[in-house]
Amino acid sequence: MQSCGAERRAGRVASMWATRGIGAGLAVLLGGAGLPAHATEITGAGSSFGAPIYGAWGAAAARATDIRLNYQTIGSGAGQNQVKARTVDFGASDAPMNAAQLAQNGLLQFPTVMGAIVAVVNLPGVDAGHLRLTGELLARLYAGDITMWNDPAITAENPGVTLPAMPVAPVRRADGSGTTFVFTSYLARVSPRWAKEQGSGTSIEWPVGEGARGNDGIAAAVRNTEGSIGYLEYAYAAGNHMPIVELRNRHGEMVEAGPDSFSRAVSTARWAQDATHAADVLDGNGAGAWPIMAATYVLVPQDRAETAQGRAVRTFFDWSMRNGGEAALSLHYVPLPDDIRATIRGLLAH
Structure with missing residues (x-):
C-alpha cells in the first residue's frame, strides 16, 4: 500500500508539471530526499511525450528500488543522439528506430506506454x-x-x-x-x-x-x-x-x-514481430477508435547491461512494467497490454 500511495503522489506531481508547462531544460531529479547513500542514479533524455510518466515512475520507484532518475526533456531526436553517443543511460523516443539502426548502435528498444x-x-x-x-x-x-x-x-x-x-x-x-x-x-x-x-x-x-x-x-x-x-x-x-x-x-x-x-x-x-518491438496504432479501423495514437519507446545500450547503471535501468523499467499502470492512467496514457509488458520484462531479464 505504501508503494501505491507513492505512485499516486507521483502522478499528481507529474500532472502538475504538465499543467504548468515545465519545459525542455527540465531535469527530473526524483526521490533524492530520504534515499540511502548507496542509491544509484540513472540518466535518461528525450521524448517530451513520455516525460510526465517517466517523472511519475521516477518518483515512485525511487523509494521502492533505491534508484534515482535524472530525466532531461529534450525531444526524441536529441534523445536518440545522446543514447547513441552513450552520454545517457537510456534514450526516449516516440519515433522507433528500425532493426538495422538498433543493431548498428547496439541498442535494445521497447515501448513503455501508449498515448494520443x-x-x-x-x-x-x-x-x-x-x-x-x-x-x-x-x-x-x-x-x-x-x-x-x-x-x-x-x-x-x-x-x-x-x-x-x-x-x-x-x-x-x-x-x-x-x-x-x-x-x-x-x-x-x-x-x-x-x-x-x-x-x-x-x-x-x-x-x-x-x-x-x-x-x-x-x-x-x-x-x-x-x-x-x-x-x-x-x-x-x-x-x-x-x-x-x-x-x-x-x-x-x-x-x-x-x-x-x-x-x-x-x-x-x-x-512488429522483430527487434523493434514497435506498435502501429495510427488510423485504426475499429469503431470509436481515436485516429492519432502511438507508443513511446526507450532505448537502452546493450554494452552497458552489466554496469551498475545498466542494471539499474533494467530494474527501473522492470519495476515500472509491474507497478506503473495506475500512474499511466492518471496521466491519460494507456498502459501496454499484459502480454506486451510480460515480453518486455523478459527482454530486461537478459
Whole structure:
C-alpha cells in the first residue's frame, strides 16, 4: 500500500508539471530526499511525450528500488543522439528506430506506454469539443491550403457552429520531435498529397506555421495566439484545459479524445514481430477508435547491461512494467497490454 500511495503522489506531481508547462531544460531529479547513500542514479533524455510518466515512475520507484532518475526533456531526436553517443543511460523516443539502426548502435528498444496526439485550437467563440475536423483538413491546414477558419471546407464539417473570419495560425514543433513523427505519419497516411510533398519524420520542412519547442511550447504558443492550431500529446492538452478538436476516424465516425477512444484504438494495434518491438496504432479501423495514437519507446545500450547503471535501468523499467499502470492512467496514457509488458520484462531479464 505504501508503494501505491507513492505512485499516486507521483502522478499528481507529474500532472502538475504538465499543467504548468515545465519545459525542455527540465531535469527530473526524483526521490533524492530520504534515499540511502548507496542509491544509484540513472540518466535518461528525450521524448517530451513520455516525460510526465517517466517523472511519475521516477518518483515512485525511487523509494521502492533505491534508484534515482535524472530525466532531461529534450525531444526524441536529441534523445536518440545522446543514447547513441552513450552520454545517457537510456534514450526516449516516440519515433522507433528500425532493426538495422538498433543493431548498428547496439541498442535494445521497447515501448513503455501508449498515448494520443490531439489537435488543439484557440478560436474565440468556439468552445472545447465544438470543432470537428478530418485528417485531410488537418493536412490542408498545415500545408497552407486553408488559410481562414470560416473556409467552406471547415464549415461543412461543423453545421451550426459559427466559425470566425480569422486567419489560420498553425503551430508546429521547431525541434526534432517524436510527436511530430507521429503527427506527420498520420497526415501522410490520410493525405496522398501530404505524403508526396511533405512526408513524415521527426523534423520536416513545414510549408507554413510558427515553431515552438516541446509539447509545453506548443501548448503555450496556442494559448497565446488567437486563430492558432497545434498538435500535442493529450496529457499536455488535458492538463492545460485546452479545446481539443474532434476527429473523423477511419471507421467514418467523429470521435472525442478520451480514455474510451484511446483504449479502442489500442485494441487495433499491430505489433512488429522483430527487434523493434514497435506498435502501429495510427488510423485504426475499429469503431470509436481515436485516429492519432502511438507508443513511446526507450532505448537502452546493450554494452552497458552489466554496469551498475545498466542494471539499474533494467530494474527501473522492470519495476515500472509491474507497478506503473495506475500512474499511466492518471496521466491519460494507456498502459501496454499484459502480454506486451510480460515480453518486455523478459527482454530486461537478459
